[in-house]
């Protein structure tokens with residue numbers, strides 16, 4: 001059997017609202033994406049992941065789906081989706097779509113209808129337990145008219161489905177088939193570890209952590225039955241030709257908790273978020289790489305997505321360049337988030353502009369994720385409308401500006417993606433604060449915070465260097 005395409009692939013996440021706007025309404029759309037596919041092809045991206053573009057009231061910008069088998073008119077039509085897939089395939093790029101099985105929108109007919117597919121508890125005995133929403137407040141909302149509480153790990157407009165019910169399972173299999181029949185190459189599965197809840201509804205241990213990006217602390221999810229769902233989905237995907245891929249969003253900081261999802265008959269890939277949780281510290285990053293390689297059969301590498309702070313802000317602009325060379329030298333599939341290749345910083349938006357439900361539900365205590373979702377700047381002259389305001393000066397960061405600048409972040413990503421090393425991975429001895437490893441024919445040296453290190457023949461560097469690599473810089477060198 002040939003090696004599956006996804007084992008070394010570079011995936012590029014497209015946050016549909018913010019990628020490319022073809023009709024000037026300030027919101028990205030599917031024709032906008034299709035028109036920009038050659039850009040991604042030139043970048044040497046192997047596959048795109050589209051965030052939800054299905055009909056949705058938009059409370060969580062598409063992660064509240066009211067119809068799983070259509071396109072929201074704001075983003076286009078099914079015909080335009082088909083054209084996008086055909087164009088991508090014509091450019092030898094794969095397309096995976098986001099599936100949101102943990103919850104629907106509260107406007108979904110399953111919820112406005114009899115609600116038999118949801119986790120509900122009769123109201124008589126009061127709030128069922130202490131489970132909190134990931135975004136502040138209780139995970140239970142009382143519906144007085146219906147006389148029950150319903151569960152929502154996210155916003156109240158995102159009621160959780162009850163995966164103990166067979167109707168939910170068969171409905172989702174139909175949904176997967178619908179998109180596989182249309183030619184998608186796989187799925188990114190939202191909150192993949194969360195679908196099945198502890199049926200005893202036992203309380204969670206308190207206190208709850210203030211930051212709840214990972215699910216490390218939640219006992220009610222990550223239940224054994226969730227693995228049956230993925231065994232079924234694995235069989236379903238395997239019945240289609242072309243190595244369709246299932247990528248789970250399984251959010252634990254310890255890769256050992258992700259590993260069970262990657263058993264041979266379950267998901268093919270899962271995001272390995274362990275690097276996302278690391279500071280710019282050689283020991284922390286090195287330890288996270290080791291732990292990931294030791295725990296997981298296929299390790300994916302992720303530094304950014306639409307839920308976390310941009311690395312140009314998290315690590316700093318120079319460090320973000322060094323991190324790019326680290327990321328693209330690691331063995332296995334890589335996930336890039338749109339704008340990472342431009343070095344976009346997190347945007348500090350005015351409160352009035354913020355739209356993420358996290359901001360409102362926590363009364364501004366947590367600013368939410370809008371800062372990494374500001375629409376991509378394509379051209380120097382910024383468009384008149386944009387659903388989140390692009391800061392002044394962003395024209396300089398645009399694809400147009402960076403394309404002609406050999407020293408830009410975009411040029412660095414282009415070169416690194418073209419030279420991306422293959423082969424086995426081996427650490428090298430390195431001084432404190434420095435990470436160094438070999439792949440076939442290349443050594444990647446990242447000086448995180450050490451003294452200047454001498455390097456030999458440089459193939460690619462994160463900045464102009466003169467014989468030695470300073471802290472905050474990285475290089476690919478001939479061993």
Ligand code: GLC
Nearest residue numbers: 060063100154190191306307
């Ligand atoms: C996932 C998505 C996030 C969304 C949440 C609820 O974590 O990445 O953007 O808000 O699920 O669907």
